[in-house]
Amino acid sequence: MLKRKTIAAKVQVLHNQWNKLLSKLSDVAGTIGDTKITEMITNINNVPKAIKMEALLKFVEQCQEYHAIAFFQWRYSFPSKYSNNDDTLKEITLEKMKRLWVDFGA
Numbered sequence: 001m002l003k004r005k006t007i008a009a010k011v012q013v014l015h016n017q018w019n020k021l022l023s024k025l026s027d028v029a030g031t032i033g034d035t036k037i038t039e040m041i042t043n044i045n046n047v048p049k050a051i052k053m054e055a056l057l058k059f060v061e062q063c064q065e066y067h068a069i070a071f072f073q074w075r076y077s078f079p080s081k082y083s084n085n086d087d088t089l090k091e092i093t094l095e096k097m098k099r100l101w102v103d104f105g106a
Contacts, residue, residue, distance in 0.1 A: 011056045018052070065100045069093055 022041055029037035072093040 007057070007060055010060050011053060014056045014060070015053060018056070062100065065096060069096050069100070072096070 022044060025037065026041045028034075029041065076090065076093065
């Protein structure tokens with residue numbers, strides 16, 4: 001349950017930052033009179049919140065997978081004196097990388 005709350009909090013922070021960035025872009029576009037950027041921002045703002053949140057959720061999940069892969073690669077490069085099973089680390093890393101590519105749609 002805690003993991004879901006943590007992920008939801010990260011998604012909400014990203015959503016807030018996204019809206020803040022769009023607001024700044026809109027201000028700049030209005031200042032310089034860039035109608036194409038203003039139109040693009042309007043179109044982005046018209047995307048339903050549920051779709052935005054789902055896209056950000058997927059982004060957070062992919063970031064967690066990348067982090068896990070990086071951790072296992074680091075652990076493989078700097079093995080612990082308590083646990084040194086290179087084959088297991090390789091297997092876990094490769095499996096996570098395969099799953100990441102499948103989830104990514106490659």
